[in-house]
Amino acid sequence: MGLDGREIIVAGGGIGGLAAALALRQRGAEVRVLEQAGAITEVGAGIQVSPNGLRVIEALGLGEALRARACRGRAVRLRDYRDGAEVTRLDLDRLPASQGYYFVHRADLIALLADAAREAGVTIRLLQKVAGVRPGPKPELSLANGDTVSADLVIGADGLHSVIRGALNGAAAPFFTRQVAWRTVIPNLTGHPPEAQVHMGPGQHLVSYPLRDGLSVNIVAAQEREAWAEEGWDHEDAPANLRAAFAGFGGDVPVMLNAVERVGLWGLFRHPVARHWYGDGLALLGDAAHPTLPFMAQGANMALEDAWCLASLLDTEPDTGTALSRYQERRRPRCERIVAAANGNAWKYHLRNPLIRSAAHLGLGLAGRLAPDRLIHQFDWIYGHDVTAATG
Numbered sequence: 052m053g054l055d056g057r058e059i060i061v062a063g064g065g066i067g068g069l070a071a072a073l074a075l076r077q078r079g080a081e082v083r084v085l086e087q088a089g090a091i092t093e094v095g096a097g098i099q100v101s102p103n104g105l106r107v108i109e110a111l112g113l114g115e116a117l118r119a120r121a122c123r124g125r126a127v128r129l130r131d132y133r134d135g136a137e138v139t140r141l142d143l144d145r146l147p148a149s150q151g152y153y154f155v156h157r158a159d160l161i162a163l164l165a166d167a168a169r170e171a172g173v174t175i176r177l178l179q180k181v182a183g184v185r186p187g188p189k190p191e192l193s194l195a196n197g198d199t200v201s202a203d204l205v206i207g208a209d210g211l212h213s214v215i216r217g218a219l220n221g222a223a224a225p226f227f228t229r230q231v232a233w234r235t236v237i238p239n240l241t242g243h244p245p246e247a248q249v250h251m252g253p254g255q256h257l258v259s260y261p262l263r264d265g266l267s268v269n270i271v272a273a274q275e276r277e278a279w280a281e282e283g284w285d286h287e288d289a290p291a292n293l294r295a296a297f298a299g300f301g302g303d304v305p306v307m308l309n310a311v312e313r314v315g316l317w318g319l320f321r322h323p324v325a326r327h328w329y330g331d332g333l334a335l336l337g338d339a340a341h342p343t344l345p346f347m348a349q350g351a352n353m354a355l356e357d358a359w360c361l362a363s364l365l366d367t368e369p370d371t372g373t374a375l376s377r378y379q380e381r382r383r384p385r386c387e388r389i390v391a392a393a394n395g396n397a398w399k400y401h402l403r404n405p406l407i408r409s410a411a412h413l414g415l416g417l418a419g420r421l422a423p424d425r426l427i428h429q430f431d432w433i434y435g436h437d438v439t440a441a442t443g
């Protein structure tokens with residue numbers, strides 16, 4: 052195997068870090084994952100795994116296991132916020148037959164990757180917070196507990212506040228995108244079909260899709276907002292605040308929101324896509340390199356693609372520097388384009404002017420009826436991408 056004996060440390064045990072660890076281990080590397088948390092767990096929330104991310108899961112040998120835990124999505128249905136009237140429907144079954152679109156609980160995906168990584172021989176060390184990094188042919192990490200560790204290569208999969216990103220790109224504060232998102236999981240009380248539904252209102256929208264055999268429903272409710280005091284992922288909020296924010300929404304929304312017992316509120320922050328994805332003995336992937344708004348549901352899918360591409364190039368390119376520069380060359384333009392598309396989607400969902408909104412909805416409805424293939428195939432550049440073929 053091409054990476055036999057190479058010592059690699061992955062900083063961060065999220066979806067991107069665990070996928071990279073497994074892909075590298077499968078190619079013979081000695082891999083350690085350092086995770087700051089006390090357990091490899093995830094907040095209760097869902098994630099959409101689109102065909103491009105699924106190809107990586109399959110190439111890692113986990114396709115069947117994922118499908119066993121996930122709900123297959125059949126459509127994305129856009130609805131008007133007032134009464135839930137359908138605006139248009141994107142038929143996910145029109146994607147080529149080999150492609151599947153799945154809704155999965157993040158905790159299930161993380162557990163799947165972590166179990167497979169451990170079984171393959173990856174060491175996962177918890178309560179290991181990376182505090183600093185020294186690049187070099189044998190890069191060194193200093194940990195918050197005072198220890199120092201080194202390897203042949205360090206991969207920064209340490210998310211939005213990445214220490215490794217800071218070392219490669221200098222310090223920069225993420226900026227608030229003037230969007231917040233509530234995330235919660237509720238019981239499926241509305242007979243939610245196996246599709247993602249987007250209720251679109253002025254300045255806000257609500258996405259719902261089923262999880263775990265359709266027994267639960269994942270909700271992401273986004274709203275534009277001027278200010279946010281603090282950055283973070285998991286501020287608990289009162290369900291009454293979510294209900295009040297979406298009080299003007301009709302259709303199934305009131306029933307769904309009445310079922311909310313616990314909810315987290317996220318301020319959505321971003322860095323621009325990192326300029327430098329690698330340095331001497333260092334590489335970045337996932338949110339550490341390209342945090343995104345969630346409105347294309349591609350953050351985790353991009354992290355999976357990064358993980359495969361990086362492992363594959365390190366395996367096939369004899370020179371590490373060349374492998375890392377080809378990695379950035381292949382990945383950065385694609386991620387920049389997806390991040391830009393996610394920014395654009397918020398604007399489309401949140402049209403405020405009623406006239407413009409009606410016209411846009413009318414156009415979408417017509418497109419859905421007259422050219423359904425065109426509507427879904429506009430995303431071929433995202434979903435049709437096969438990173439497992441592109442990098443051999």
Ligand SMILES: Cc1cc2nc3c(=O)[nH]c(=O)nc-3n(C[C@H](O)[C@H](O)[C@H](O)COP(=O)(O)OP(=O)(O)OC[C@H]3O[C@@H](n4cnc5c(N)ncnc54)[C@H](O)[C@@H]3O)c2cc1C
Pocket residue numbers: 062063064065066067068085086087088097098099100179180181182208209210211212213214232234271317336337338339343345348349350351352353354
């Ligand atoms: C509301 C919302 C909905 C979303 N929905 C979707 C979706 O449907 N589909 C999709 O593809 N994406 C979605 N995303 C995006 C997705 O969650 C992220 O893009 C994805 O999790 C990134 O994975 P990652 O491994 O790069 O980073 P993370 O998941 O952030 O993992 C980073 C890991 O590193 C650890 N860590 C951080 N700092 C340190 C340190 N100093 N030392 C050690 N460990 C450290 C963290 O504890 C964490 O475990 C959504 C995001 C939001 C906010």
